[in-house]
Amino acid sequence: MTRTMESRRMDGMTTLEQDLVHLARMALAGRSQDVQMLLQRMARRYSRSNEAIGEALQALLRDAPSADAPLRGLGNAAPVPLDMDSRVPLIRPDHLAPSITPVLSGSVREAVDQICDEHLGRDRLLKAGLSPSASALFVGPPGVGKTLVARWIASRLKLPLLVLDLSSVMSSYLGRTGGNIRKVLDYAKASPSILLLDELDTVAKRRDDGAEVGELKRLVTVLLQEIDDWPASSLLLAATNHGDLLDPAVWRRFEMVIDFPLPDAVQLRKALEQYSERDAPDDVLTVIARALALQGASYSEAHRVVTSARRRAALAEQPLKETLLSACGEQLRQLPFAERVRLAVDLVQSDHMSQRRVHELSGISRDTIRDRLRRQESQE
Template sequence: MEQRAQEELLILFRDAMKVGGAAIEMRLRRFASLIRPSDEALAQAVTPLVSGTRSLRRESPDIAHPVDADTKLPLVRIEHPSATRVPPLLSPALQAEVDRIVHEHRAADRLAAAGLMPVRSVLMSGPPGVGKTMTAGWLAQRLDLPLYTLDLASVMSSFLGKTGANVRSVLNHAQERPCVLLLDEFDSIAKRRDDDTDVGELKRLVTVILQTIDDWSPTSLLVAATNHGELLDPAVWRRFDVTLPFEMPALEQRAALLHSREVAAPLAEAVAAVTEGQPLSALSRAVDVARKQALLEERGFEEALITWAASSAPQSTRAARTTSKGRRDLDIYLHHCRGLSAREIAELVGTSHMTVVRVLKRLKGEVDAGA
């Protein structure tokens, strides 16, 4: 490109950046990426115009957040980074993906200089209580960005056309400045378009969402979470840069959660061994309930927690687990908490006196060897 034309083009780009907007910034980043193979000098000249935009935007004054035009209720819930946020307990594979997303966003300027963009959109799917919402909050914490959560109660409207307008307002707002936008219960606004039970407005909204994901600003991170991935429109899965499948926590994750809630390691491992199929949220609630019972009912915390664990297994598998080593060990400890002697426990459980003694010592942290 001749020198004069290039100078005019750069002036145009500078004027556009003064106006601002995530769409303009994204287009300039894409332009630099596309032009680089044929005109490296022009790409190098454009890149500084968009690099560093993240910090400049974050320092700008706060703008009004979107509200429903009729009710004036806010359409997003806002959480600012907090040092008290607890990191999620993820599988090694999920943790590696989360770390990669953070690393790319922290190196956004380096990627832009090479004509690349960080991960812009993440779709998390899995059963309730496995840490999807917590992971979105942790991403915002590590990126030092506010977390915007779409408030479905305010967004969903009985008036034709209002739901779509509200969602579009939130999507546009989240791209005005760096943030992490969480679309929780994503299946409620991105259902399959062949679902005959939905009105035309929501079907049109899916198309808008797909277009928005394609053009999402690299300065913000879009995170969608669903408990029902099978309800999502098939095209949605292809649009996200990263998909994170969450599963029920493994034994190691369950034990780590209990230990992080100040349950002694031997007991945490024993409880974790018999709570397969329980989400981390259920384990955390069980610890809270056990502590309340210990305070209000003058009951031992360990006894309350073990009682919950013994009854938490699904009915279809409880019979099989009754004879398992893990369930036996908890039964032994539960009887001990209720004041029975080792010999009485041995007779009830159907094992030897020495086995009872070894199990109790291990669960109380007095020895490491198993029974």
């Protein structure tokens, strides 16, 4: 086979000179991801033979400069992008630091810790020719802590959190919505940051959904292209309450997918302690947590119960435990009678509460509790 003129020109070049030619070709073609991968290989290769070049390339990768983000590492001085029609900001900085540590299941905490460890240990990854995860998808019902975890990650990584306002991105002129999304993501790429795409299913619906118009389907393609080009020096987070609505290709683009389940009674109990600032009787919180868990409640619903009790306590100038007792009764009354009886018996058996205290909290008579206990003992 006849050799190409370019391959003949490469003869006689050193490895470094050949890498520079490949790098220039990729840069001119706008292939930013390929450029970053080649630089990673070069940094790893030359760190052994030319320490100065290796360290310089690692520094560049750490700050991840690109044609799309010339201000990376220098701070984002660009104005916040606006929708051309409404002049409403398309993105908003979220400066709310988490006031509590999120209560998470073991699998969620492990995944979140891995994301933080990768970004905090970026230098070690770069030396090994690797880069930290650039994107993660949070999937779960409302109120399970997806936004709180995004704030927690931003706090741990000391990066600004930017939140995409999907209601403003969806322009009245559908043809402009794709441009709005690009403007938002380009702005977020301009300096190290965390971008949260909340309610991702609003714009990333399945492309085989016959109810959607062609323009909305094209938005999915725009979004996929932007996710593919996301720099590893920043973090792209997306959250959805309806994972079944997402286009399958969207799932594959995210490096990590984290499922947020509804909390169990133990997790709700820990959350209630934080919400009440540990100013409530343990047994009352235990009963509320168990009742909420039986109802399939989320953290936001547990927070609502405690906040309402604290407001009533402040207005009536009562101790919080009094209004929480009332809240406890309200939660229990939402359970079917059979569920309340089972809960009352279980509290006596497992939490070492007296029958009198369980009766006060649950409203189930002590005679009923004793009768159920005798039945269980006879069956054993």
